[in-house]
Amino acid sequence: MQTDLALWSAVAGMLMLLACSREERQFRPSPPASEVINSVQVSGLNPGANPVGAPAAPEYYQESAYAVSQGKTLFNEYNCSGCHANGGGGIGPPLMDNYWIYGSEPGNIFTTIIQGRPNGMPSFRNRIPEFQAWEIVAYVRSLSGLLPKDVAPSRSDQFYVKPPEQSMPYQVPTGITGKPEPPK
Amino acid sequence: MTGAAFFITSDQFHCGVSLLVGGGPGRHRMLDPAGPQAGNIEWLYWVIFWILLVVFVLTIAGFARAAARTRTSATEMLPIVKDPEGDRRAHWAVGSAVAVTVLTLFAILVMSVITGKKVEGLTSQNPITIQVIGHQWWWEVIYPNAQADQTVTTANEIHVPVGKPIVLLTNSADVIHSFWAPSINGKRDLLPGYSSAFWIQIDQPGVYHGQCAEFCGLQHAHMGFSIVAESASAFAQWQERQLKPAPDPADPEPRRGRQVFLTHACLMCHTIRGTGAGSRFGPDLTHLASRSMIAAETLPNTRGALAGWIVDPQRIKPGNQMTPNPLEPDDLEALVSYLGTLN
Numbered sequence: 298m299q300t301d302l303a304l305w306s307a308v309a310g311m312l313m314l315l316a317c318s319r320e321e322r323q324f325r326p327s328p329p330a331s332e333v334i335n336s337v338q339v340s341g342l343n344p345g346a347n348p349v350g351a352p353a354a355p356e357y358y359q360e361s362a363y364a365v366s367q368g369k370t371l372f373n374e375y376n377c378s379g380c381h382a383n384g385g386g387g388i389g390p391p392l393m394d395n396y397w398i399y400g401s402e403p404g405n406i407f408t409t410i411i412q413g414r415p416n417g418m419p420s421f422r423n424r425i426p427e428f429q430a431w432e433i434v435a436y437v438r439s440l441s442g443l444l445p446k447d448v449a450p451s452r453s454d455q456f457y458v459k460p461p462e463q464s465m466p467y468q469v470p471t472g473i474t475g476k477p478e479p480p481k
Numbered sequence: 482m483t484g485a486a487f488f489i490t491s492d493q494f495h496c497g498v499s500l501l502v503g504g505g506p507g508r509h510r511m512l513d514p515a516g517p518q519a520g521n522i523e524w525l526y527w528v529i530f531w532i533l534l535v536v537f538v539l540t541i542a543g544f545a546r547a548a549a550r551t552r553t554s555a556t557e558m559l560p561i562v563k564d565p566e567g568d569r570r571a572h573w574a575v576g577s578a579v580a581v582t583v584l585t586l587f588a589i590l591v592m593s594v595i596t597g598k599k600v601e602g603l604t605s606q607n608p609i610t611i612q613v614i615g616h617q618w619w620w621e622v623i624y625p626n627a628q629a630d631q632t633v634t635t636a637n638e639i640h641v642p643v644g645k646p647i648v649l650l651t652n653s654a655d656v657i658h659s660f661w662a663p664s665i666n667g668k669r670d671l672l673p674g675y676s677s678a679f680w681i682q683i684d685q686p687g688v689y690h691g692q693c694a695e696f697c698g699l700q701h702a703h704m705g706f707s708i709v710a711e712s713a714s715a716f717a718q719w720q721e722r723q724l725k726p727a728p729d730p731a732d733p734e735p736r737r738g739r740q741v742f743l744t745h746a747c748l749m750c751h752t753i754r755g756t757g758a759g760s761r762f763g764p765d766l767t768h769l770a771s772r773s774m775i776a777a778e779t780l781p782n783t784r785g786a787l788a789g790w791i792v793d794p795q796r797i798k799p800g801n802q803m804t805p806n807p808l809e810p811d812d813l814e815a816l817v818s819y820l821g822t823l824n
Contacts, residue, residue, distance in 0.1 A: 375762075
């Protein structure tokens with residue numbers, strides 16, 4: 298009887314393994330995604346109620362650990378860290394806190410990278426391909442715990458004082474998200 | 482992931498087979514040494530080869546003798562025969578075989594240590610210093626100089642003068658790689674965050690092929706390099722040319738190509754000295770046209786290969802860090818023309 302139970306639980310355990318799926322890495326984004334963004338938008342004003350320049354985020358980048366780790370690499374190699382440090386800020390605002398000047402949604406951050414923002418944030422239009430911008434967006438969101446823990450990067454290659462992105466607690470975004478601003 | 486990761490060109494296949502028999506781009510043969518260190522390693526190889534050949538022949542001869550002996554045809558159990566003389570002979574045979582084995586292994590150990598000492602013994606007060614940094618999946622090569630503007634930075638193609646001791650300062654930017662040019666020296670691992678020195682010397686002019694010898698990810702097999710050993714004057718000439726910044730292109734097409742380079746994703750990763758592009762994520766392209774291969778010895782440096790690589794590097798080396806660049810045909814033509822002027 299007991300061997301039967303052990304046998305059946307082993308079989309059930311093996312069957313459960315079938316439900317696991319391996320994360321797939323996309324190396325060849327569709328040609329449009331690897332294009333650099335050329336549309337010029339000089340003004341934030343436009344008629345109607347449509348919010349400006351907040352494209353819908355492809356879900357893949359928010360769900361793929363590979364994409365987020367690529368975003369982490371690019372964050373340093375494209376010198377985002379030059380102003381934002383490792384998320385703590387410096388010349389640019391910190392990215393690991395809960396305060397979002399221009400919004401915390403993937404589309405908001407994407408727009409910030411591609412179009413730039415007043416007072417310092419350069420526009421990376423024509424420079425960073427769309428899919429890489431989405432990877433950086435996902436990484437930036439992982440800095441304040443907005444990504445699931447199985448997607449956010451774990452240990453860094455270098456020694457950092459801050460905890461790994463995976464251990465960052467979820468921080469309720471404030472700023473233009475409609476919630477009250479933090480006390481100054 | 483597509484099946485392309487497992488696609489092997491006949492060239493690479495050749496290269497793998499050629500470890501012992503030769504072929505592929507550049508010399509890549511352990512048994513065809515081009516310097517004192519590889520010579521020592523080759524010597525040790527042959528010593529061990531002949532010892533093992535003798536052991537092999539003796540073992541096979543023993544098996545053959547045993548197999549050739551007539552079997553008994555008895556159907557009943559044979560009586561147990563006491564044979565103290567035979568036992569003593571067997572003890573002696575086994576004892577001396579063990580002793581010979583231990584002594585032979587010890588002799589090989591001593592010779593290995595001596596060879597290792599000889600290989601490591603190369604030194605010089607005034608060597609050429611070259612920094613080799615492994616990346617996924619290419620080699621950054623820097624000729625450091627106390628004067629910053631006299632520093633040469635290139636990739637995948639290492640130029641050295643013949644007959645001069647060279648010290649390679651190795652490091653890695655990401656994972657563990659291993660530097661191995663079989664005609665020149667043994668392997669040396671490149672460890673991230675740990676710089677170590679490694680000496681080589683090449684006595685015969687020529688082109689030598691090398692390969693990453695430590696599995697480092699998807700494109701480990703496409704991480705080759707070449708060492709060009711040339712006379713001291715040719716090396717000095719090469720170095721002088723590499724020190725120059727990229728010239729302003731004279732013709733309109735390459736001029737437009739430079740504009741394409743500076744207004745697209747290229748400049749986010751690559752350096753071309755003399756222009757505004759200064760990122761060090763990808764290989765330095767200031768003298769791209771002077772190299773014979775691109776993409777870490779994956780493709781020849783021709784116009785077509787370069788254009789194919791720029792447009793869809795993920796088809797050629799899936800997983801590498803270069804982004805696809807779906808440029809307009811005119812822009813691509815101009816860009817490739819510009820890259821062709823960088824020599």
